[in-house]
Amino acid sequence: MNPRNTKATIFDVAERAGVSIKTVSRVVNNEPNVRERTRNRVLQSVRELSYQPNAAARELSGKRSRVIGLIYENAQEFGYLNDVFNGALGICEPAGYSLLLRPLTLPDSKITEHIRQFAINARLEGIVLPAPMGDLPEVLALLREMRIPFAAITPREPAPDEINILCNDEAASFSLTELLIGQGHQAIGFIKGHPDHGASAKRFAGYRHALKKNRFAYAAPLVRQGYFDFDSGRIAAGKLLDLAEPPSAILASNDDMAAGAIFEARERGLTIPGDLSVAGFDDTRFSSRIWPPLTTVRQPIIKMAETAAGLLIDKLNGSATKAPEAPFECEVVIRESTAHLT
Amino acid sequence: MNPRNTKATIFDVAERAGVSIKTVSRVVNNEPNVRERTRNRVLQSVRELSYQPNAAARELSGKRSRVIGLIYENAQEFGYLNDVFNGALGICEPAGYSLLLRPLTLPDSKITEHIRQFAINARLEGIVLPAPMGDLPEVLALLREMRIPFAAITPREPAPDEINILCNDEAASFSLTELLIGQGHQAIGFIKGHPDHGASAKRFAGYRHALKKNRFAYAAPLVRQGYFDFDSGRIAAGKLLDLAEPPSAILASNDDMAAGAIFEARERGLTIPGDLSVAGFDDTRFSSRIWPPLTTVRQPIIKMAETAAGLLIDKLNGSATKAPEAPFECEVVIRESTAHLT
DNA sequence: TTGTAGGCGTTATCAT
DNA sequence: ATGATAACGCCTACAA
Numbered sequence: 165m166n167p168r169n170t171k172a173t174i175f176d177v178a179e180r181a182g183v184s185i186k187t188v189s190r191v192v193n194n195e196p197n198v199r200e201r202t203r204n205r206v207l208q209s210v211r212e213l214s215y216q217p218n219a220a221a222r223e224l225s226g227k228r229s230r231v232i233g234l235i236y237e238n239a240q241e242f243g244y245l246n247d248v249f250n251g252a253l254g255i256c257e258p259a260g261y262s263l264l265l266r267p268l269t270l271p272d273s274k275i276t277e278h279i280r281q282f283a284i285n286a287r288l289e290g291i292v293l294p295a296p297m298g299d300l301p302e303v304l305a306l307l308r309e310m311r312i313p314f315a316a317i318t319p320r321e322p323a324p325d326e327i328n329i330l331c332n333d334e335a336a337s338f339s340l341t342e343l344l345i346g347q348g349h350q351a352i353g354f355i356k357g358h359p360d361h362g363a364s365a366k367r368f369a370g371y372r373h374a375l376k377k378n379r380f381a382y383a384a385p386l387v388r389q390g391y392f393d394f395d396s397g398r399i400a401a402g403k404l405l406d407l408a409e410p411p412s413a414i415l416a417s418n419d420d421m422a423a424g425a426i427f428e429a430r431e432r433g434l435t436i437p438g439d440l441s442v443a444g445f446d447d448t449r450f451s452s453r454i455w456p457p458l459t460t461v462r463q464p465i466i467k468m469a470e471t472a473a474g475l476l477i478d479k480l481n482g483s484a485t486k487a488p489e490a491p492f493e494c495e496v497v498i499r500e501s502t503a504h505l506t
Numbered sequence: 507m508n509p510r511n512t513k514a515t516i517f518d519v520a521e522r523a524g525v526s527i528k529t530v531s532r533v534v535n536n537e538p539n540v541r542e543r544t545r546n547r548v549l550q551s552v553r554e555l556s557y558q559p560n561a562a563a564r565e566l567s568g569k570r571s572r573v574i575g576l577i578y579e580n581a582q583e584f585g586y587l588n589d590v591f592n593g594a595l596g597i598c599e600p601a602g603y604s605l606l607l608r609p610l611t612l613p614d615s616k617i618t619e620h621i622r623q624f625a626i627n628a629r630l631e632g633i634v635l636p637a638p639m640g641d642l643p644e645v646l647a648l649l650r651e652m653r654i655p656f657a658a659i660t661p662r663e664p665a666p667d668e669i670n671i672l673c674n675d676e677a678a679s680f681s682l683t684e685l686l687i688g689q690g691h692q693a694i695g696f697i698k699g700h701p702d703h704g705a706s707a708k709r710f711a712g713y714r715h716a717l718k719k720n721r722f723a724y725a726a727p728l729v730r731q732g733y734f735d736f737d738s739g740r741i742a743a744g745k746l747l748d749l750a751e752p753p754s755a756i757l758a759s760n761d762d763m764a765a766g767a768i769f770e771a772r773e774r775g776l777t778i779p780g781d782l783s784v785a786g787f788d789d790t791r792f793s794s795r796i797w798p799p800l801t802t803v804r805q806p807i808i809k810m811a812e813t814a815a816g817l818l819i820d821k822l823n824g825s826a827t828k829a830p831e832a833p834f835e836c837e838v839v840i841r842e843s844t845a846h847l848t
Numbered sequence: 849t850t851g852t853a854g855g856c857g858t859t860a861t862c863a864t
Numbered sequence: 865a866t867g868a869t870a871a872c873g874c875c876t877a878c879a880a
Binding site: 216218219220221222223224229238245246249250253262263264265266267284285286287394423424426427430450453454455 | 558560561562563565566571580587588591592595604605606607608609626627628629736765766768769772792795796797
């Protein structure tokens, strides 16, 4: 297969092409001031020797590590993370960047110190911040202070000159709520997400807007606080079902909590969706595999992660800053956990 | 906090300690031949300047990249991978190694070429192979050829001088089968795992041994092939339930397939565990969250990954090769998806 | 026990 | 448009 387990240096290429190493360097790094013919000759040699620049030498000399970090909340839904990993990895590798992962356990009072050490030790050039990392003010402040470019995936207001990827959570939540309303549900419970996550507010807002538009009175008891995890969804659903007039449908701010709600309902002998409709948010791998399959909202997470990594790399490479991305579209996925009120 | 975003070089430390850079190098790398007093003086300076050796320079000069790769099957069960990541990451970081992830999609006819490129581009010093990567002969052959040390997490025979981490799958499968037998089940269906995974054979062997020990006749129709994924579990369960004399219990070789079996049973209007008991293997995050919660087997995956990474690093650091690890213990977790035959 | 010189493969500077 | 040469920070000989 390969000539030899990689070895060719810039000198080999230069010799073979009959030029100096500096010219090779110019070509390899896409610098100007190389005659077209020369460039081609060098490129040819590069191919023939399957030359790969030595990253260590590059970094030592040029100051660029070509390493990007990805910090994430450890406890989190892995379906989301897996998509983020795949998306980011798929972009970084071909672009010649390494992606280093760093799980963090929240809440973490020393989070800035942890990130600082990570950034220094790994010589990070940039950082990808999947939700909810981009929602933490102290993290953003640290990165700005350290002047490390980052790309956040979270529904916050895009700060000028900063990369931010988001999708239309709110519109999707609105649609989902209207779906439930259309199915005849009069009392729709809502389980809020973790208050520190930007998405929580958006999803709640969509719910409220749908109620208002359809002239439903907002009933505070029908709204419960959750924290995006299974157990909190279970507890919140329990409170909802304990109500004198319990809702006939529950909209949870993510699928983990929706699964918890279904679990709780089952414990009480309720049938889904006969006695209770349940919908979630995220469309994780398991959303379609629990019984009944969950009505939910699918975000194009892989694409969002790809875009985040891509824009970050563009920035690191000094490319022109792209126009701010429009929000990505979410898609409502209707399955069997919701049904018409009979 | 930090004096300055890291900068001190070996020269700064040498000057401050009044020694040569070589002496500093010796101290930093724990080499012998340094007087105790001198060593302390150097260490002191290192601390005062919060000196961190420049990784790039180190690699360029010393040939060591301190990068470890982790290749995994992309489609795989997340819960397993998440534990593997956390375990390996938790060991690598403090030891001064970077862990680079590389998802692979199986089957992959060019897998050796992909791994070769990954190893070369990332300058890997070693590789961690979670299941089922360590079950692929061509992968092992490649790594041996390239002389890249690896640590495999899979139930294969430990080759001499190679690191292999495993747990007693077979014993656990045996226990689980006996549990079902003890519950009065006379016909126990079995869904085999992917034939290319080492664990599949072990788990099946445990099932057969339990049958034999309890003087159950082995009935081929009760054994179906699966591939560790939800759908294959669903299909296999369907065939079992189509039998003229269907089993009253099904043991699936992993939880994904067990979930598929439950799903299929539900579709047919069966009650779990009333009409059918179902057990799995892995205890993923969702095993306890589906309804009913799944009886399964828990492997200490995090510890196994930690051990794998730890032994690999020891090897890379030239430490004495540890004695081969004893298999890790699995634990049967009994939940509501299995019950006495009524 | 400690220090000196040379080189690792690139990029940057300054000529030409 | 191209090239010679000096960094970059560390480690491995080889001396002392």
